[in-house]
Amino acid sequence: MKKFPLLDLLVTFMKIGAFTFGGGYAMLALIENECVAKKGWLTHDEFMDITVIAESTPGPVAINTATFVGYKKKGPLGSFFATFGVVLPSFVIIYLISLFLKDFLEITWVASAFKGIRVAVAYLIIAAGLKMWKKLKKTPLNIAVFIAAALAMIAVDFFALRFSTVYMILIAALVALSAYGVGEIRRKEARK
Numbered sequence: 001m002k003k004f005p006l007l008d009l010l011v012t013f014m015k016i017g018a019f020t021f022g023g024g025y026a027m028l029a030l031i032e033n034e035c036v037a038k039k040g041w042l043t044h045d046e047f048m049d050i051t052v053i054a055e056s057t058p059g060p061v062a063i064n065t066a067t068f069v070g071y072k073k074k075g076p077l078g079s080f081f082a083t084f085g086v087v088l089p090s091f092v093i094i095y096l097i098s099l100f101l102k103d104f105l106e107i108t109w110v111a112s113a114f115k116g117i118r119v120a121v122a123y124l125i126i127a128a129g130l131k132m133w134k135k136l137k138k139t140p141l142n143i144a145v146f147i148a149a150a151l152a153m154i155a156v157d158f159f160a161l162r163f164s165t166v167y168m169i170l171i172a173a174l175v176a177l178s179a180y181g182v183g184e185i186r187r188k189e190a191r192k
Contacts, residue, residue: 005074006081012039013066013085018093021117024054024061026124027086029131031065041073044135051132056169062086141179145172 012034020027028051035041042050050072054064063083070082097104104110129150136142156163 006077008039009070009073009078009081010085013070013082014089016062016066017086018089020062020124021121024063024065025128026121027062028065029124029128031062031069032128032131035069041069046072048132048135056172141175145175 016027016030016034020030032044032047036044036047050065050068051061054061054068057064063086066082066086067079070078070080072078074081133146136146152163152168155161
């Protein structure tokens with residue numbers, strides 16, 4: 001498929017979309033494996049940058065990531081093929097389920113399967129977080145932000161709190177701008 005890079009993008013992201021349960025964060029590990037390790041389309045640092053951008057832009061993180069990877073590989077047309085590829089399997093599956101099985105989730109074995117899938121999804125999200133942690137530069141700020149984010153995620157989940165994503169993005173932007181400002185002040189002082 002190297003002669004047909006757009007087809008390669010489509011098929012790769014269709015495979016990711018078809019075989020990943022649990023949404024965008026569960027897909028990140030598979031996207032990284034396919035696009036960084038197997039295909040070499042991106043470096044790990046480029047993938048991390050794309051992940052951050054995908055998380056901060058509106059929309060599902062997996063679709064945003066696919067869009068950015070497609071753009072990096074083949075421009076606007078690549079964005080379309082990658083995005084279409086990651087969305088198509090889910091759309092087809094849900095459409096078929098809606099046509100043929102009215103009470104799909106009330107079927108005992110289906111409900112049991114989804115309970116089992118939740119455990120696998122939690123594992124995939126934790127695995128993606130640990131992989132990012134291993135490759136993260138261990139500066140005091142990065143460690144503090146990682147720990148704060150993990151604790152906030154656990155607290156929000158444990159206490160069933162509702163916390164707007166907009167506030168999370170604004171807090172992260174404030175922390176990043178503050179860290180940048182402190183770094184600039186230190187660099188100016190070092191030059192004197």
